[in-house]
Amino acid sequence: MSEAINIPSFIVTLDNKESTHAEKLSAGRNVLKTFTDYQFQRYEQGAAVAELLKERSTFIDQILKKMWQLMINNENSALLAVGGYGRGELHPYSDIDLLIICDNCEESCDEFSQFITFLWDLGFDVGHAIRSFDECYETGLEDVTIATNLLEARWITGNYEQFERLQQLWNKSSNYWPSRAFFEAKFDEQTRRHKRFNDTIYQLEPNIKESPGGLRDIQNIFWVAKRHFNAHSINELVQRNFLSPEEFVEIEAASKYLNRIRFALQHQKKRREDRLQFDLQQNIAESFGYEDNSEKMAVEQFMSGYYRNVQTVVKMNEILMQHFREILFDDESGFEKPINSHFKNVNNYLDISHPRVFEKNPTALLEAFIILESLPELQGLRSNAIRSIRDHLHLINDSFRNDPINKALFLEIFRQPSGVNAAVKRMHGYGVLGAYLPVFKKITGLMQFNIFHAYTVDDHTILVIRNLRRFFVDEFAYEFPTAHQVAKKLCKPEVLFLAGLFHDIAKGRNGDHEILGAVDALEFAEHHNLSKKDADMISWLVRRHLDFSGIAQKKDLSDPKVIQYFAKLVGDQQHLDYLYLLTVADVCATSPDVWNDWKNSLFLELYNETTKVLALNINSPKDRENKALQTQEKAREILAKRDISTAQFNALWSSFSDTDFFSRQTPPEVARMTKLLYQLPHDDNHVFLREQTNRGASELIIYMPDRDFLFAHIAYVLDRLNTDVVEARVFGSNDKMTLVVLYFLDRDTQNYIEAQRHEEILQSVKYQIEQDEIGDLEQRQQIASRRIRHFETPTEIEFDQINDGITELSISTKDISGLLARIGCALKSENIRLHDAKIHTVGEKAEDVFLISDTDNHAIKSKERQQRLTEKLLEMINK
Template identity: 45%
Template sequence: MSLLPAISQDSLLDALQESAQPGQYARQYLAQGQERLNQAFEATNITELVQARATMVDQVMIAAWSLFGLAERNDVALVAVGGYGRGELHPCSDVDLLVLLADTPEQALCDSLERFVAFLWDMGLEIGHAVRTLDECVELAREDITVATNIMEARTLAGNDILRGQLEDRTGPEHMWDSAAFFAAKWEEQTARHKRFNDTEYNLEPDLKNAPGGLRDVQMIAWVAKRHFNADSLEALVNDGFLTPEEYGVLRKCLDYLWEVRWQLHVQTERNENRLLFDHQRQLASRLGHEDTSANLGVEHFMKGFYRVALALSVLNEMLLQLFDEVILRSDTQEQVRPLNRRFQVRNDYLEISSPDVFEQHPSALLEAFVLMAQNPDLKGIRASTVRALIYNRRQIDDAFRNNPVNTDLFMQLLRSPHALFSQLRRMKRYGILGKYLPEFGGIIGMMQYDLFHIYTVDAHTLLVIKNMRRLRYEDLREEFPLASEVFYRLPKPELLYASGLYHDIAKGRGGDHSELGADDAIAFCQRHGLTAWDGKLVAWLVRNHLTMSVTAQRKDISDPDVVYDFARKVGDLVHLDYLYVLTVADINATNPTLWNSWRASLLRQLYTETKRALRRGLNNPVEKQDWIDETRDAALRLLTDRDHDGPEIEALWANIGDEYFLRETPRDISWHTEALLDREDPDDPLVLIRESSQSVLAGGSQIFIYTPDTRNLFSATVNALDSLGLTIMDARIITSVDGFSLDTYIVLDEHGTPIGEDWARIEQIRKTLTETLKYPDRYATTVSRRMPRRNKHFDVPTQVVISNDIVNDRTAVDIQTLDRPGLLAHIGRIFMRFEILVQNARIATLGERAEDVFFITDLDGEPVSDPTLCQELQQTLKQELDDKNNGNT
C-alpha cells in the first residue's frame, strides 16, 4: 500500500482551486492521508512514517503557496524550520514555518501572506510561523541560539531558495556562533533543560521530547555535529570517527523507539502531547503490544523499555558531548598526564586507560576503574574514550569473571570505600557494568511499579537507599536523622548494610515474595564475595525482613507492650535491630519524598527505643500489662500533684476511665488531659485540646484530644471535620469511659506533611470547627467537597478487607486497603455506624494512591465482633461500597 494518496502536486493545486471550500478540502486530504499512515504503523518503519507525514504536509504547503499567487514572486520564500525542517513530522507535531522576505514587503504581499496563513489554520494544522526579512533573521540569530539552531535545519518549500542560501551563509559559524560558542551555549541550554526534569531519565510521567534521554538529547548531538563537522546526519559521525557503527546502531534503534511511542501518543491523545502522563500510559502500552502477565502489568513492561532506552540515549549523549568538549572547547588545552598504575592514568583530572587494549588484556580493570574513582574523589570523571572502552568491553563480564576472586575483592573494596560509593555504583549502572556484574541487578534496571507510592524505578530506588545510608556519616545530617546517624556509627561493618540495601528489592518483578527471593540472592552474593557465614546470614536476614520494622511501626499498636515484645523476639539482638533500623530509615526516604515525615520518624524512633529496652530487659522477662498501667498512673499522678492538683479529685475523675486509657496514653499526655478536664469551665461543651506532639513522647505530629459524650457516629463526624480542614490523620485512639464519655486522641499533619505548628489562628479554627461538629454530631455533612487528585483517578486499587480477632486485647482488627480519596475515613465510619460497631483504635497510612488503614473495633458492649455472618457482611459491604465510590458508581 502506498503511504500517501496518489495525487500529483499539480492535481492537488487544481483540486484546491476548484473547491468551494479549499481549507476544508485540504483538511480532509490531510486527515485521509494520516489515516493511511496510522494503518501502516505496524508494517512500516517509523522513519518512513514521519518522513511521509512531512512530505504530505509539504504537498499542501506548496499548493497553498501557489493558491494565493506567491509562487511567481522572487522576493519571498516559504521555509520549513525545526523538526519540519528536518523532514520529520509526527501526527500532531507543530509545523514550524519561516516566511523569509528579501526586504520589507509591500501591502499586496502582506495581504497575500495573511490569506495564506489564515488558510493554514483552516486546514487544522498547528502552525508556528514567523514573517521576517533576511536582515531581521540574521540579527535575531546573532542574539538567540535557538533561532540560529532553527536556521541550521531550514529547507525551502517554495519561493526563492537563494534567500535561504543567503540566510544560511550569513548565520554560519564564520559569522556568528562559531563551533566553540555554539557548543558551549547548547550545552548550557541542555543542562538547564535537564535540571527542569530533576536530571533524571526516570520521572514518573516522563517527557519523551525534553527530559534527559529524550529526543532533544539526540538532536543536541546532531546540532553540534552539523555546526562543527558540517555533518548532515548522525550516520556521518561514524565516518568522522566520533561514533562507532555499534553506537550508531544503538542511537538509531533508540530514536526509532521514541518515535514509535511519540507517534502512538499523538494518535491516542489527538494533540501534540509529549508527556507520558498516567492518563495515557496504560492505553499506550496496550497500543504498543504490552500485555499484563502474572508478574508484571503491561504498562510496567512498557515503561521499563522506555526507561532503558532513555538511559542508553542519555549515556551516549553524555559520552559524545564529552568527546566534542575535548575536540571543540579543549583542543588547545595543555595536556597534564600522571600515571596511577600500569593500567590507568589521569589526564586533565579525568581517569583514562593507559593504552587502548587495557580492558582486553586486563578484564579486571573493568571494576578497578570504579575503585580508583572512589579512591581519588578529586577526579572529575572518566574520560569519554575510556567510557567507550568500558561499554564495549563489558561483554567480557561472564560467570568466570564474576567468580574470579580478584574481581570479587575489587567489588568489596568498592563497598568498603570511604568515598563516593553511591557515585561509582551509579556510574557503573549507567555504563552497563553493574548490571553485567550482578545480573540480578540488571533485571531491575528501568523497572517501575505502576503506582504513586514508588516514585523511582527499582534500580534508582536501590542506589538512592545506599546514598541515604552514606549520608548518615555527615555532620550536617545529624539534626535531620539524629538517631539513625548515631546508630550508623555503631555498626561494626557498614558494608553489610550496603549489601542489604543493594539486595533488598533485587527480586521485584519476578513474581512471588521478593523479600524471600532477594534473601536467597543475597546469600549467594555473600558467599561469592567471601563474607563469613554470620555476615551472610545477617545480610540475608535484613533483606528478608526489610519491611518488618516499617510495617510494625505503621500498622500495629506499638504502645502495646505485647507488640513490642513480639517484634523484639523477631529481631533477637541489638546488632540486628541497629542494622534493620538504619536500613528502614534509608529505604523509606528513598521510596517517596512525601512518605518520610516527622510522624513516621517518631513511630520508628519509638519502636526502636522500646525494642532496645525490651532486649535489655530480656526476651524471657516481658513487662506485665498491669505493671505498665500502674507505672503510667503513678507517673501521671506525680506530674499533676507537682502542679498542686488534688489527689482525691484526680482519682475520682480517673475512676470512670478504665485501664485501657492508661495503657495507650503517656503520663505527660494523661496529665495534660486531666488538668484540662479538671479546670474546664463548661462541662456540657465538648473539650478539644490541640498541641504539638513534639511536647510529648509522640514527636512528629499535632495531637488533638477530644472529650465528649460518646455517640455512634462520633468517629465519622470527627474524621469528616478533620478532612474538611485539610488535615491528614496519622493515628487515632478511641477510648470510651465507664460513664459513657469518649476520650479520643488524633495525631494529624497539615497538607504539607508537617505538624500545625504555632499557627494560633489555624489552631483556633480547628478547635472551633470540631467543637461545633461534636455538639451536634448527628448533623455533620456527609459529603466532602475536595476533589480526588488527577493522578489518583488513573489507578485501579481493588478494595481488600481482612477481618481478624485480636484475642489478647479483646477486639477485632479490620485491615482495609483501597484507593485513597477525600472523605474515605468518614465513609468507613458511616459503614461501621450502620453495623453498630465502635472504633477503638486506628492506624492510618497513605502510600501514594493507596490507603492502608487498620481499625480496631468492638461491638456496642465493648466485645470483639465474633459473629462470622456479621463479619462476612461487614467485609462485603466495605468492599462493595468503597469500590463503587472509587469507580464513580455512587
C-alpha cells in the same frame, strides 16, 4: 499517498475568489483530517513511524507552499521550517514551528498575519517568528534555543537567498556561536532540563521528549554534531569515526522506539501528548504486542523496554557529549599524568593507558572504579575508557567472578571511605554491575506498575545505596540527624551497602522477594568469603527489610507487647541499628514524596522504644497496666510543676481508668490533655486544633458528651477539607464523655496544615459533630486522581483477635476518595465501636488497621458478625 487526500481541490477552493472564508476553512480541515486518518490507518497496519513523520512533513510542506504563493506577495521574504518540523520529524499533533525571514517585515505585516491566522483557523498549532536577518542574528546570539532553531532551519518556499544567509552563519570561518560556546550552552541547557526531572530516567509518567534519555537528548547530540561537523544526521558521525557502527545501531534503534511511543501517544489521545501516562501505558503495551505472563504484566514488560531504550540514550549521550568535550577543550590544557600501568589522568578524567588494557587484564574493569573513588580530582571517565569498558563486558564471566582478586576488588569498592555511590552508579550505567551480578541484571529496567514505586527496581536500589552513604557524611547530617548518629556507630558500612544492593534483588520472581533475596545475599557473601557474622547480617537485613516500616506504620506502638515482639525479632542493638538505617533509606528511595515528618516520628518512636527494651531499661514496661501506672506517675510530676494538683484532675483521670488513655499516650501528652480538659463542662462539645506537633502532623482533639460512631463524622468532614487522617484514638469515659485524639496531614503537601486554615477546619468539625447524619457520600467528589483511578486494587479484609475486648480489623483497598468516611459509616451501621486507627497509604493502595469492639467493649469474635461487617464494608467501599 491516498488519492482521497485531495490537496489540489483544497488549493482551488482557497484560490477561488468566490469561495467564502468558511468554505476555505472547511476544505482545509477536511484535507487535514483525511490525511491524519490516513496516517493513523497506516500506523495501525504497521507502517514505520520514521516514514510517517517524513511523510507528514512533506504533506505540510505542500500545503504551506501553495498557501504562501497565494497569500504572500513579498518577494524578499522566505518561509522556513524549524524545530521538529525543520528536521522532518513531524508527529500528528506536534507544533508546526515556522520562521518568516524578510526585509522590511512591517510592509507585509498584514499578509503574514493573515497567513498565520488562517493556519490557526485550520487547526494547526503554529509557533512562529517574523524577523529580519539582523534580528535573527541578534536574538540568536542572546538565546541558544533560538540559535538552535536557526541551525536546523529548513527552507520551504520564498526567497532562497534569505535562507542561504542564515546558513552562512554556521560556516567554519564564522564566529557565530563557535563550537565550544555552543557545546557549553547546549550541555548546560541539558543539565538544567535533567534537573527538572530529578536527574533520573525513571519517572512514573515519563515525558518521552524531555525526560533524561528522551528524544531531546538524542537531538542534543545531533545539534552539537551539526554545529561542529556541519553534520546533517547522526549517521555522519560514523563516517567521521566519531561514532562506531554498533553505537549508531543502538542509538538509532532507541530513537525509533521512542518516536514510535510518541506517535502511539498522539494516536491514543488524538491531540499533542508527550507524557506516557498510566492510563495510556497499558493500551500502548497491548498495541505493541505485549501480553501478561506468569512473571510480568504486559505493561511492566513494555515499560521495561522503554527504560532499556532510554538507558541506551543516556549512555550514548554521556559518551558522545564527553567525546565532544575532549575534542573541543583538550588542547586548552593538555594535562596527562600516568596513574599506573593501566590508567592515566587526562585533564582530570580517567582514561586507559592503551587500547588493550582490559583485554590483557580484565581485573582492570573493576580497578577503574576504585581509582575513581580514591582520586577525588577525577571527574569521571574519558569517552574512550567508557567505550572500552562496554566493549569488554563479555570478559566478566564465571571465571572472572570466581577470581579471588576480582572478588576482593568488588568488595573493596563498597569499603572505600568516599565515592561509593558514584562508583556503584557508574558501574551500573556502564553495565559492569549487571555483568558481575547476573541477578542484578535481571532487575535492571524492571518496572513495578504502581504509584508507590516511582523508580524501576535497579534505580531504586542505586538510590538506596546513595541514601545509605549520605547517612555517614557530616555534610548531610541535617537531613536525618538520628540516622547520621546511628550510622557513625557502625564499624562496617559495607555490610549495610551490600544489604541495600540485595534488598530487592529477587523482585519480579514468583515468591516473597525478601525470602528469595536473603538466599541470594547469603550465597553472595559466602562466595566472597565474608565472615559468617557479616554474611548472616546481610542476609538477615534482606530478609527483614520490610518489617520495620510495617510495624511502625501499622501497629500500635503504644502497646508494650508490640515493642517486646519487635525487640525479640531484632535481637540486639546492632541489628536494630542496621535495620533502621536500611528501612529509612529504602522508604526514601521509593518516591520523592513518600517521606514526611509523620513517618519520621513513627520510625523514631519504634527505634527509640525498642532501644529501651534492648537496653533492659527498668522503666520499660512489660504490659499496658505497668505502662499506664508509669505514665500516670510521670504525668503527675509534670502537672505538679505547673501547679496543678492531683485533686484538681482526679475526677478526669478516674473517668478514664477503664480505658487505654494512659497506656496509649506519653506522659507529656497525658499532662497536656489533662490541663486542657479537667475544667471543661460536660454539657458541651469542645474542639481543639494544633497546626503543628512534634509528631509531624496536625492534631485534632474532641471532647464531648458520649457519642458512638463519632469517627465516621470526623473522617467525613476532614476528607472534604482535603486532609488525610493518619491516626485516630477514641476513648469513652465512665462519666459519659467521649475523647477523640486524631492526627492528620494536608493532602497536597503531606505536612502540617497552614495556620490560615485553622478556623475553617475548626468550625467545619464543630458543625459536623453536631449533626445526626453524615452527608451523602454519593455527592462527595470521589473522582480519584487519574493515576489511582486506573489501578485495579482488590479489597482484602482480615480480622485478628487481640484480646477479649479488642479485634484488629485490617483493610487493604484502593485509596479512593472518602475511604475513611465510608469505613466509618460501615462501622456505624453495624454498631461497631472504634478505639484506634492507623492509616497507611502506599501509592494507590490504602493499608489501614482499626482496633474495634462492639458497643459493650467486647471483641468481634462471631464469624457471622465478621461476615456481616465485611459485606457492609465492601458495599460502602464500592459504593
